[in-house]
């Protein structure tokens with residue numbers, strides 16, 4: 141019997157994001173082509189513990205300041221799984237057990253890269269496997285949607301359209317990997333603030349677009365745009381100067397990731413991505429990752 145498991149939890153990147161309107165529940169209807177990216181990623185570990193309950197400890201350069209209690213989405217995912225996963229008629233060998241979680245945190249919070257959602261999706265997948273619950277894709281997706289709008293995408297991963305409030309996933313892959321840089325400024329944004337600003341601004345469309353990499357050009361009609369960009373740049377005045385400086389370094393347009401604060405810049409080669417990532421972090425502060433789209437959001441470590 142196995143008592144522990146480790147999985148990679150990869151960041152998500154919206155390549156293009158349209159907001160179709162405000163919903164009666166206060167959320168926004170979206171249409172976003174989204175990919176899992178190789179980096180940044182967190183590593184999530186789960187270990188069975190003999191006592192009921194969930195404990196989380198975090199390490200890694202993006203961990204300082206993040207909550208490790210009940211407000212952490214990975215903790216909530218583990219709690220939800222423990223309640224909903226076990227068949228009450230046929231309790232398994234772990235019926236009276238709990239989980240110790242570890243998250244090695246590299247995905248910056250407040251960057252629009254779905255870091256908390258990735259950890260939650262990884263916890264669902266790993267916990268389901270470790271505890272032998274045998275939940276299929278459908279029930280896992282339902283649990284994911286209860287945790288947050290981005291968790292279902294992180295669960296399925298790859299290349300997909302996110303619709304509804306984000307929880308409706310339409311697979312669009314596979315996508316040929318293309319090199320890009322994800323550059324994260326030394327400040328973050330709170331997603332609810334950005335959506336509220338979008339409402340206050342009267343629901344603007346993206347003010348600019350950039351040419352799509354050929355791997356996804358057909359899917360998106362040739363251009364990438366993010367309707368949240370004007371709202372994010374209104375909420376955080378440091379965002380636009382950061383983007384302009386990044387574009388200057390890159391010699392190419394940068395596009396906001398989700399509700400920000402990270403930007404993505406598709407580039408010509410992995411070598412160019414590595415050089416630009418180093419330069420962006422060194423000259424602009426924050427962190428930057430040379431990366432590419434990958435086919436899975438959650439992966440057993442080493443798989």
Ligand code: C5P
Pocket residue numbers: 166167168169170287288289290304305306331332335
């Ligand atoms: O679903 P999640 O908890 O990740 O959403 C965080 C916040 O982002 C919501 O409380 C809401 O303010 C905003 N949001 C939205 N429309 C969406 C997704 C998120 O307004 N489709």
